[in-house]
Amino acid sequence: MPTIKSTYLGNLRTQATHLQSGNTLITDAPVDNNGKGEAFSPTDLVCAALGACMVTIMGIVAEREGISLEGLSWEMTKVMQSNPRKIQEIIVDFKWDQPGGDNILRQKLKNAAKTCPVALSLDPEIKQTVNFNF
Incomplete structure (x- = not known):
């Protein structure tokens, strides 16, 4: 279906x-x-999907551990290459001013993000740079 x-x-x-x-x-x-740039491009959606997937999986871990990810934010930077035109790198910058838990929990969240289904589905040639500011 x-x-x-x-x-x-x-x-x-x-x-x-x-x-x-x-x-x-x-x-x-x-x-x-050749476009108007008035909405997400398809490659923008790939980046948005990566960030959303990372945070969704982090959220599952956080709920299981009894903490809230409220206030977590992130920015995505897409680096394109030409010949052929494709995504070369996706940079994810997480920011969280009120991290809960200890260093072990923070490491679990980082591992969850890096092993989300979208991260694992992207071509290994696409560099994924993830910065955790928490």
Whole structure:
């Protein structure tokens, strides 16, 4: 059974619908690749998926350990290469001003992030640089 249904809207723009929830998102080609840059590019979504997956798995560990990740934030930086055009590196910078638990718990959270399904699914040629500021 399909998970997502997508449509090409023209002008290098697509719309994807998550079939279970009905939520939609739009993609647009980036300005440096003939697009308008008015929405996430497909490669932006790869980066967003990585960050969201990392935090989801960290959240599972945190809940199991009885702590809240509330206030955790992160920024993603995408580094592209050309010939062929593809993601060369994804940099994830986590920031958490109120970390709970001890060093062992923090290490569990870091391990969880680095072994999330998206991180493990990306081509090994894509460098994943993850900075934990907590």
